Amino acid sequence: MTTATASWTKRSGAVFAALVMLIIALWLGAAIGETAIPMDIVAKTVANRLWSAGYPLEPLDEGIIWNYRLSRAVVAACCGAALGLSGVVLQSLLRNALADPYILGISAGASTGAVSVAILGVGGGLLTLPIGAFAGALLAFGLVSLLAVRAGSGTNAIILAGVAGSQLFNALTSFIVTKAANAEQARGIMFWLLGNLSGVRWEDVGQSFPVALAGLLVCLWHARALDAFTFGTESAASLGIPVRRVYVVLIGVSALMTAVMVGIVGSIGFVGLVIPHAARMLVGVRHGVLLPASAMTGAVFMIVADIVSRIILPGQVLPIGVITALVGAPAFAMILTQKKARA
Amino acid sequence: MTISARNISWSIGGQTIVNDVSFDIVPGEFFGIIGPNGSGKTTLISLISGLRKPRNGHVNLFGEPMASLAKRQISQRIALVEQHAETTERITARQAVELGRTPHLGALTPWSQADDAIVDAALREVKMSTFAHRLWYTLSGGERQRLHIARALAQQPEILILDEPTNHLDVGHQLGLLELVRQQRDLTVIAALHDLSHAAMFCDRVAIMHGGRLVVLGPPAEVLTTKVITDVFGVSAEIERGDDGELQIRYRRPKPHRPQLQLVQSV
Ligand SMILES: Nc1ncnc2c1ncn2[C@@H]1O[C@H](COP(=O)(O)OP(=O)(O)OP(=O)(O)O)[C@@H](O)[C@H]1O
Ligand SMILES: [Mg+2]
Numbered sequence: 042m043t044t045a046t047a048s049w050t051k052r053s054g055a056v057f058a059a060l061v062m063l064i065i066a067l068w069l070g071a072a073i074g075e076t077a078i079p080m081d082i083v084a085k086t087v088a089n090r091l092w093s094a095g096y097p098l099e100p101l102d103e104g105i106i107w108n109y110r111l112s113r114a115v116v117a118a119c120c121g122a123a124l125g126l127s128g129v130v131l132q133s134l135l136r137n138a139l140a141d142p143y144i145l146g147i148s149a150g151a152s153t154g155a156v157s158v159a160i161l162g163v164g165g166g167l168l169t170l171p172i173g174a175f176a177g178a179l180l181a182f183g184l185v186s187l188l189a190v191r192a193g194s195g196t197n198a199i200i201l202a203g204v205a206g207s208q209l210f211n212a213l214t215s216f217i218v219t220k221a222a223n224a225e226q227a228r229g230i231m232f233w234l235l236g237n238l239s240g241v242r243w244e245d246v247g248q249s250f251p252v253a254l255a256g257l258l259v260c261l262w263h264a265r266a267l268d269a270f271t272f273g274t275e276s277a278a279s280l281g282i283p284v285r286r287v288y289v290v291l292i293g294v295s296a297l298m299t300a301v302m303v304g305i306v307g308s309i310g311f312v313g314l315v316i317p318h319a320a321r322m323l324v325g326v327r328h329g330v331l332l333p334a335s336a337m338t339g340a341v342f343m344i345v346a347d348i349v350s351r352i353i354l355p356g357q358v359l360p361i362g363v364i365t366a367l368v369g370a371p372a373f374a375m376i377l378t379q380k381k382a383r384a
Numbered sequence: 385m386t387i388s389a390r391n392i393s394w395s396i397g398g399q400t401i402v403n404d405v406s407f408d409i410v411p412g413e414f415f416g417i418i419g420p421n422g423s424g425k426t427t428l429i430s431l432i433s434g435l436r437k438p439r440n441g442h443v444n445l446f447g448e449p450m451a452s453l454a455k456r457q458i459s460q461r462i463a464l465v466e467q468h469a470e471t472t473e474r475i476t477a478r479q480a481v482e483l484g485r486t487p488h489l490g491a492l493t494p495w496s497q498a499d500d501a502i503v504d505a506a507l508r509e510v511k512m513s514t515f516a517h518r519l520w521y522t523l524s525g526g527e528r529q530r531l532h533i534a535r536a537l538a539q540q541p542e543i544l545i546l547d548e549p550t551n552h553l554d555v556g557h558q559l560g561l562l563e564l565v566r567q568q569r570d571l572t573v574i575a576a577l578h579d580l581s582h583a584a585m586f587c588d589r590v591a592i593m594h595g596g597r598l599v600v601l602g603p604p605a606e607v608l609t610t611k612v613i614t615d616v617f618g619v620s621a622e623i624e625r626g627d628d629g630e631l632q633i634r635y636r637r638p639k640p641h642r643p644q645l646q647l648v649q650s651v
Contacts, residue, residue, distance in 0.1 A: 138472065262491045269486050272469040278435050279466070280539075281459030281487035326473050 052330075059337040063118065066344040070114030071106050073348050075356075078102055087111070112243045117347045117361075118340035119249035120306055123298035125320070125339025126253075126260050128313030129332055130295045133267045134288060137196050138376055141313030142178075142299040145199065146206030148308035150181020151300040152234055153210045153217070160221045160230075171248065174300035181206050182296055236309035236362025238347055245305045256298040257336050263291055264328035271326075309362045311369020312339060318376055385447065386411050386543055386572050387432050387462075392441035394427055401427045403596040404441070409543070409574060414566055416583040416604070417576045419593030420617055425576040426467055426547055428593065432574070433545050434458040459487035463541035465532045467548050467576075471520060478516040480531050481506055484538030506534040509564060525552035533561060537568075544568070546575040550582065562586045584608055584631035592616055605631060 071083045086106045088094035124142065131140040142148050154177020157163040158170050168176075188202035218230050233240075260267075266287050269277040278284050302309075319342075320335040343361075346368070350359040388408040394401050402424045409415050417425050430436040432443055434450045443450040445458065463484070471480075484506065485499045507513045510530040515523065523531070529552050536544055544565060550558040558579075565573050566586055577583045583590050584604040592600040592607065594616045600607045608631060613621045624632040 136471075265486055265489060265491065269483060271471045271473050271475060271480070271483060272466075273471075275430075275435055275466060276469050278455060279433060279459060279462075279464040280483060281454075281456035283455050321474065326475050327479065 055324075055330075056333070059334070062341055063337060066341045067111070067114045067118065070117065070344045070348055071110040074105070074110055074351055076105070078106060082106070083111075108242070112246055113238050113241045113347065114344050115246050116241045116249050116305060117238055117343040119246070119253040120302045120309065121312055121316070121339035121341070121343025121346075122336035123249070123253045123256055123302050123339075124309065124312040124343075125316035125335035126256055126332060127295035127298050128315075129317040129320070129328070129335045130260060130267070130291045131313070132317055133270050133328065134291060135199055136270065136273065137199060138318070139200050139314065139373075140203075141311070141317075142295060143308060143310040143313060144207070145203035146181045146185050146210055147178045147296055147299050148303050148310070149207040149210035149214070150184075151175070151178040151296075151303035152308050153177045153214045154180070154300070155304050156214050156217050156230065160217055160226070171301050171304045174304040175297055177210070178296040178300040178303075179293070181210055182292065184209075232360060233307040235360035236307045236365070237358075237360050238306050238350075239358060241305065248301060249305055252298055252301045253336070256294050257332065259294050260291065260332050261329070263287060264332060267291075267328040267332075307360075307362065309343075309365055311365045311373065312343060314376075315369045315372040316342060318372070385409065385444070387574070388444045389432055390441050390444070392428075392431055392438035392443060394431055394436060394439055401596050402431060402438075405593075405598045406441075407591060407598065407601060409572060410588075411572055412570060413588040414573045414575070414586055416587035416590040417574065417593060418578070418580060418583050418590055423593040424596040425593055427596075429464070429545055429547050429574070429576060433462050433464045435464070456487055459539070461541055462543045462545060463536035463539040465536050465544075465546045465549055467551070469532060470528075473520070475520050476516065477512060477518050477520065477523065477527075477531050478503065478507065480520060481534045481538050484535040484540075487539060502540065503534075503538050506538040509537055510534045510561070526554065526557055529553060530557070530561065533565070542570070543572045543574065546573065548576050548578060550577070550579065558582065559585075580608060580613070580633050581631070584633065608633070 068080060068083055071086075072078050072080050082098060082102055083106055085094065085096040085098055086103045089096055089098065089103065090107050127147075128141040131142065131145065132138060151174040154173040154175065155170050157177070158168050158173030163173065185199065185202045185206040188205060189199040192198040192202055214234065218227050222230060266277070266282045269280040269282045274284050277287075299313075316339040317331070317335050320331055320338045323338070324330045324334040346364045347361050350361045350364045353359060353364075386409045390406050391404050392402060392406070393404055405428060417428065419425055427436075431438050434443070434445070434453070434455070437451060445453060445461065450458065481503050482499070485495075485502065489495070489499070504513070507516055510533050512527065512530050512534060515527060515531075520528070529549065533546075533549065536546075546565070549561060549565075553561060559582075562575075562582060562585075565571065565575075575587075577587075587604050589602060590604050590607060591598050592612060599616065600612055605625065608623065610621055610623055613619060613633070619638060620636045622634045622636070624634075626632065
């Protein structure tokens with residue numbers, strides 16, 4: 042048996058390693074791009090900006106690093122962490138290895154909510170884009186769950202309902218965009234919908250970082266509750282978990298994280314699905330470690346995916362959703378076949 | 385009283401599944417619930433363990449209305465082993481048992497060495513210590529069932545509620561397990577059982593459910609009669625009472641159902 046202190050040291054070691062990985066990823070995210078900028082310039086820029094270190098640097102380099110690449114990498118990290126966390130929560134609560142905000146239509150609902158506010162002006166200026174996205178996300182999840190309950194039991198009902206929900210909300214989004222936006226707007230929105238970090242600035246960090254951090258803390262607070270769902274909701278209830286409250290809080294938090302990230306970078310698929318599985322392979326199924334591990338893995342994965350999306354086609358930026366799907370779709374297939382083998 | 389049920393009923397879709405059931409569980413007793421498939425045993429258990437609210441009547445736990453207690457307070461006193469509880473998560477046997485500590489740990493309480501000791505003891509009780517690191521999906525049905533019991537013991541409840549705990553177990557483990565829970569000091573046990581001989585052997589009292597109603601309640605030697613068995617289960621049985629008060633129940637083979645030849649008048 043591992044004693045409490047031994048697991049403590051092991052844990053702090055793992056946390057340290059994860060933070061180092063994250064910093065390296067951010068560092069690379071700032072250095073790599075159309076023009077590669079040496080790593081030490083990146084470090085000096087950060088020192089200048091954070092601690093007014095006063096290194097003499099090319100203002101252009103400093104500007105690119107600080108205003109474009111670093112903010113972009115930080116938002117990518119927050120987004121990856123939030124999607125990874127949402128995936129863990131949905132998979133555990135719904136006890137379904139294939140659940141994630143994208144597949145369940147939550148992202149699609151958030152997109153519809155976002156374009157309703159941005160283009161149709163729903164709410165008459167009272168609603169901000171993230172609130173519209175959040176409302177859309179909740180609406181989509183509500184609709185999908187209702188459909189799943191109606192479709193009967195079985196773990197696949199919710200996935201099928203999610204497919205239907207995604208299609209519906211994506212169609213609605215396209216309809217709204219085509220009807221109400223001009224050609225220029227429409228092209229921009231379609232690009233954003235596929236997942237795109239190009240326009241990201243520090244203001245977006247101000248939105249995505251608090252949401253991802255708060256999401257992580259709320260999820261961690263419920264780590265033991267999530268563990269208790271291992272043998273189903275009845276079993277969780279018999280272990281003293283207020284099942285309904287946990288559902289409302291955690292699904293709400295997942296929807297909120299998804300909505301805010303969709304509002305900033307568009308709907309990015311497969312991260313919420315694949316990251317939790319990767320994290321489980323690394324650290325096991327206990328939520329006390331699985332949640333932070335998923336957040337970290339998601340953050341690093343997303344930064345790397347963003348780097349790849351910027352350099353894979355010289356002179357062009359690929360939507361990041363294309364990269365995550367290229368990695369995620371085969372992983373999805375693997376999870377499907379594994380699940381079958383174990384069932 | 386530990387648990388007392390007063391005229392509790394539960395229905396769904398216009399069908400009454402548990403109908404006006406009342407009883408008081410005496411501290412420390414082994415209380416059996418028997419009855420045919422679909423007679424409402426599992427539903428009754430979900431009502432008295434606080435998982436479901438009765439549509440009518442009420443349940444008290446140590447004198448307090450169950451409905452007024454938080455889930456967590458209930459789970460610190462009642463542990464439940466369900467009839468079917470499965471997972472596809474890659475958890476180990478030990479991790480499954482560790483879940484039993486959930487009601488005693490707050491969100492910020494760290495896992496302690498005392499918790500480790502309790503989990504180890506529970507694994508030893510069900511003789512699963514050597515399986516501690518095996519993954520759940522590699523375990524046999526009987527091994528899983530014993531781990532569910534260990535999980536419930538790790539919960540350190542005052543009342544243990546078991547829904548057909550001997551499912552999947554071979555005869556040695558069936559008796560061993562019932563004996564194990566019987567021997568726990570100061571533990572009140574409520575168990576839905578299918579084997580009437582087990583009920584006779586281990587229960588202080590049995591409640592017989594039939595069509596959602598509690599039809600008979602009392603010590604097994606008094607209530608398990610050939611008439612009750614015929615009326616409730618529809619089988620004929622012989623019961624021998626040994627000198628030590630032990631009941632021996634033997635069933636007769638049901639008469640083979642012979643289709644009656646029907647003469648159909650041909651035109
Ligand atoms: N949620 C539900 N919806 C519809 N019918 C239900 C529901 N729960 C229970 N029932 C029905 O109520 C009856 C009693 O079910 P219950 O599971 O309590 O029986 P049981 O005595 O435990 O049976 P078994 O010995 O097979 O475990 C069954 O006919 C069952 O189909
Ligand atoms: Mg039952």
